Amino acid sequence: GPADSLVLRAMESDTIVAVVTPPGEGGVGIVRASGPLSSTLAERLFAGIRSSWPSHQLRHGQIVDPVSGSVVDQALGCLMRAPRSYTGEDIFEIHCHGSPLALERVVQLCLREGCRAARPGEFTLRAFLNGRLDLSQAEAVVDVVRARTNTGLDLAVRQLSGWLSERVEPVRQDLIGVLAHMEAMVDFVEDDIPPQADAATEARLQKDLRAIETLLEGAEQGIILREGATLAIVGSPNVGKSSIMNALLGLDRSIVTPVPGTTRDTVEETLQVRGVPFRTIDTAGITETSDAVEQIGVNRSRQTLHGADVVLLVLDRSRSFSQQDELAVQAIEASRENNGHNQRLIVTLNKADLPSRIDASGAIERTQPLAVVQSSAVQLAGIEELRGALEEAALGNARPEFVVGNVRHQDALRRSAAALRDALRGLSDGTPLDLVSFDVRAAAQAIGEICGANVDDEVLDRIFRDFCIGK
Ligand code: GDP
Numbered sequence: 001g002p003a004d005s006l007v008l009r010a011m012e013s014d015t016i017v018a019v020v021t022p023p024g025e026g027g028v029g030i031v032r033a034s035g036p037l038s039s040t041l042a043e044r045l046f047a048g049i050r051s052s053w054p055s056h057q058l059r060h061g062q063i064v065d066p067v068s069g070s071v072v073d074q075a076l077g078c079l080m081r082a083p084r085s086y087t088g089e090d091i092f093e094i095h096c097h098g099s100p101l102a103l104e105r106v107v108q109l110c111l112r113e114g115c116r117a118a119r120p121g122e123f124t125l126r127a128f129l130n131g132r133l134d135l136s137q138a139e140a141v142v143d144v145v146r147a148r149t150n151t152g153l154d155l156a157v158r159q160l161s162g163w164l165s166e167r168v169e170p171v172r173q174d175l176i177g178v179l180a181h182m183e184a185m186v187d188f189v190e191d192d193i194p195p196q197a198d199a200a201t202e203a204r205l206q207k208d209l210r211a212i213e214t215l216l217e218g219a220e221q222g223i224i225l226r227e228g229a230t231l232a233i234v235g236s237p238n239v240g241k242s243s244i245m246n247a248l249l250g251l252d253r254s255i256v257t258p259v260p261g262t263t264r265d266t267v268e269e270t271l272q273v274r275g276v277p278f279r280t281i282d283t284a285g286i287t288e289t290s291d292a293v294e295q296i297g298v299n300r301s302r303q304t305l306h307g308a309d310v311v312l313l314v315l316d317r318s319r320s321f322s323q324q325d326e327l328a329v330q331a332i333e334a335s336r337e338n339n340g341h342n343q344r345l346i347v348t349l350n351k352a353d354l355p356s357r358i359d360a361s362g363a364i365e366r367t368q369p370l371a372v373v374q375s376s377a378v379q380l381a382g383i384e385e386l387r388g389a390l391e392e393a394a395l396g397n398a399r400p401e402f403v404v405g406n407v408r409h410q411d412a413l414r415r416s417a418a419a420l421r422d423a424l425r426g427l428s429d430g431t432p433l434d435l436v437s438f439d440v441r442a443a444a445q446a447i448g449e450i451c452g453a454n455v456d457d458e459v460l461d462r463i464f465r466d467f468c469i470g471k
Pocket residue numbers: 235236237238239240241242243244350351352353354375376377378379
């Protein structure tokens with residue numbers, strides 16, 4: 001409820017503190033405090049430094065426990081005075097040795113001095129509330145931290161630097177201008193004749209609608225680039241599924257990060273294919289249908305298959321098409337039936353280095369794949385072709401340069417566009433201006449939510465809960 005809303009809590013303007021570097025040992029670890037106590041902390045923890053603290057300069061010294069007098073660590077301290085700081089408040093940062101124990105001690109000292117432990121995303125929330133970032137930029141902070149591919153990182157950095165805001169704000173300002181104009185016309189009507197909108201107003205609304213529609217182009221690709229596409233690799237045992245996975249990983253191997261599954265206890269692997277993140281899901285077991293216990297595993301695999309955006313069917317072309325291959329094909333057919341045929345399929349005929357014995361043309365025809373690729377996972381042949389097919393399966397042919405990949409932003413844009421279409425329809429139908437102005441107002445409000453105008457606490461809470469502590 002509103003009582004424990006992050007926004008209200010942030011209004012308390014107390015001083016918050018957290019370790020901002022990742023957990024574990026490291027060369028350096030950083031503790032950050034933000035709020036009115038920051039300069040007092042600098043003076044009390046670095047008691048050996050007696051001169052006053054200049055803003056934005058690193059100073060070297062010893063952190064000494066002000067109560068016991070014992071030395072905690074050698075460190076660098078940096079005071080950044082408001083408003084020229086990340087949060088817009090006074091910030092004191094302590095760069096200690098990257099020892100989890102030392103960092104924890106420093107945090108404990110800060111708590112004893114009157115700070116409060118920061119909640120997830122609270123530094124960035126304060127930055128937003130103090131006008132240092134708009135909401136779309138604050139959201140980009142998480143995207144930068146979590147980016148799994150270079151393309152995803154590029155998009156996030158662009159949004160952080162205000163790319164989206166720069167496109168959205170002029171439209172909102174224009175709508176507010178149109179609204180003021182319409183309201184003036186309604187107010188100053190002299191006769192009983194209802195006021196009519198002029199052609200210029202209509203043209204402005206058309207132009208704003210086009211700007212929004214342009215931003216919505218590539219919306220689907222945007223979500224895939226930001227969140228990744230799920231890829232199911234399906235096939236009988238020993239056809240080369242893991243070998244192909246490894247070949248696809250290739251030089252990008254270092255980018256593979258185990259990401260704890262959000263809803264289940266599984267670990268997904270992220271594969272980067274030409275800048276598109278693919279989350280690979282395990283579908284082993286679809287073709288193993290012996291006893292009742294295994295059947296449970298099979299059902300689960302089928303469900304995973306149903307959730308995939310892209311399916312890669314691997315067949316071993318050095319053997320004849322088997323009953324197990326047929327089971328895999330049937331599972332894919334069932335899954336695509338379920339998905340309204342939105343699921344893209346790629347077939348790879350693997351082991352192309354060996355003589356071909358398979359005749360799978362009937363099965364392949366039935367499944368209508370986007371592409372059939374001959375591959376050899378051992379000789380790394382056909383892998384580039386496979387990458388191309390995967391990219392096309394995820395993004396289609398178009399690859400727009402700028403995309404809006406955030407569902408909240410897309411939703412706001414869609415609502416704004418719908419309200420503008422209503423307004424334009426009203427204008428051409430001769431609907432009274434005061435009624436049309438309702439739609440224009442709704443359009444301005446919807447698009448304003450992207451940068452954080454008139455969003456309620458609940459929305460903010462939801463956004464900032466997604467952050468980690470220290471961000
Ligand atoms: P999975 O059970 O489908 O994951 O299959 P694996 O990737 O474990 O491969 C099974 C066996 O086939 C291994 O001995 C691989 O070395 C071999 N293999 C995989 N791909 C190829 C290929 O393209 N050509 C040849 N000749 N052998 C392959």
